[in-house]
Amino acid sequence: MRPLPPIAAMRALEAAARHLSFTRAADELHITQSAVSHQIRHLEEFWGFPLFKRQSRGLILTEQGEALADVIRSFLEQMEQTLGRLTETEVRGPLKVSLLQSFAVKWLVPRLPDFQAVHPEIDVWISTNDDPIDFGEGEADLAIRLGGGNYPSLFSELLLTEKVFPVCSPRLAERLGMPECPRDLLRYPLMLRNNEERTATWQEWFLRAGVENPQLADGPRFPDTNMALQAALADQGVALVRSAHVGDDLEAGRLIRLFDVDYPSASAYYLVCPKGRENQPKIKAFREWLQEEAAAARSSYAALGI
Template sequence: MTFRNPPFAALRALESAARHLNFTRAAKENNVTQSAVSHQIRHLEELWGLKLFDRPPRGLALTHNAQVLAPLIRKFLDDLEMSLETLHTEVERVPLRVDMLQSFSVKWLVPRLRRFHDEHPEIDIWISTHDELVDFSSHGVDVAIRLGHGDYPGLASTLLLKEHVFPVCSPDFPKRYDNLNEPADLLSVPLLLRLGDPAHPNWEGWFKMAGVDDAVLTEGTRFPDTNMALQAAMEGQGVALARSAHVGDDLKAGHLVRLFDVDYPSSVSYYLVCPNATSEKPRVVAFRDWLIAEAKIAQEEYDRTAGVILKPARAS
């Protein structure tokens, strides 16, 4: 036998009346008149051919039919409400998609990301990594953190971090060498080199800044990624040339030490970049403001610890 589907309002009336055993309270709960509830119940009884309520001298009593149907209707209404709330939450909780260099993600952003979630639990961050600036529309990216000069035509850019570059090694590494007294002495120890990367400071530039002209580097292990070079340095395999943003936490934890007091500012800095049209969206503004605050803390920490080095350069 096929039964016609009842009106949604009639189902609510039945569930409410069955719970209250009172048409007046059911009407108040559903913001309708008592006669409307009575009419909806009568419509269900006629539609299904089932008696739903007995009407003793005082109040209402559920028939066996209503005792079977009311819990099913209550579960249906609860499930429907829960599903609608979930769907609305999913629509409202759109993730912020952030793209950046892998090295910056691993060594700087990810260790701090919990603080953003604590401040903004309503915003999910989805991270992707690329070495080059992505196309925001085709890659589905909202904002990017890039290492450069800040000149990104058609995009809004915000300076986050200026960097300094210096040699680092494990705390035990210098114990194997007695002659690490001045920058030129690094030419006699294993240097951890990066594969060609024009945006990354090179050893030749650092040696020139340190007053060592025409430095000739010995061939050694080369890495395609900053994180690999730093990991090798932590394991005592040699001296790596590091960006301050990448090693602040490792220096503080004692995993690495800085060598020499040569101030070598990087020619490029970290910028938050996004399309002009979306730069003032609340999610973007919240993430940008948080990044600026975290970058300021990181810069202050670097300024406090910049003089904490293993061996200062000799005065010339």
């Protein structure tokens, strides 16, 4: 296949052929007349034949120049139409977002109507899992992951950091009485994770609270934070939670925080997507909205002391 010249030179030929003037072509392309003349001369040298005849009254296309100008004009128009369709699809097509179920239920989904109000042209499709995403297979356009931010093959940006602390429902506190010190919580039903021995989240909190070697009683165990939180909302016990999961519940009075003791989570929420796609229209719109919501959430958490 014969090599093609630069697209800028082909644009210069198409414009000059249409106007039969290097000056008017330069005005249209927002370059200088000498730049257009240079591009045409480059094409003539590249292809080995003249494209214009320079006459005292102006320019006339040669037979070769007229044939090539028609082909280039058709090519540029088709490319513009194709790009227009692709851009429209990119903006209007669904945005597939993958994230943890707990974060989706307690943080993202309640806020989604605000995004839809601003961007009704973008349908957000939510999927919940914590598995590695195969972006190449179209499983998701964007993911929100809980981790340390080490995603070398992906674009990533920090969304939210979190603190960890215990909460319970007002009804449970009224029924069992408010604990007077952190050690008192060992007498309360604590919502444990299935892997509590491995993660030792309650152990970490009691250590921060000055309680050494706490002995956690056996009790209900849950596979994830969201289920433990739902149990706490149902007055079943005390849950150790992450701030992003309970901000709205604390503000509404559905939960109360127990003690001014917390510790920063070792993991944070990150937005991730394939490198180079972060500024595609629908992804950029969602990213910018998420960052605005995260900033508002941080202000709300600060007011709540979390």
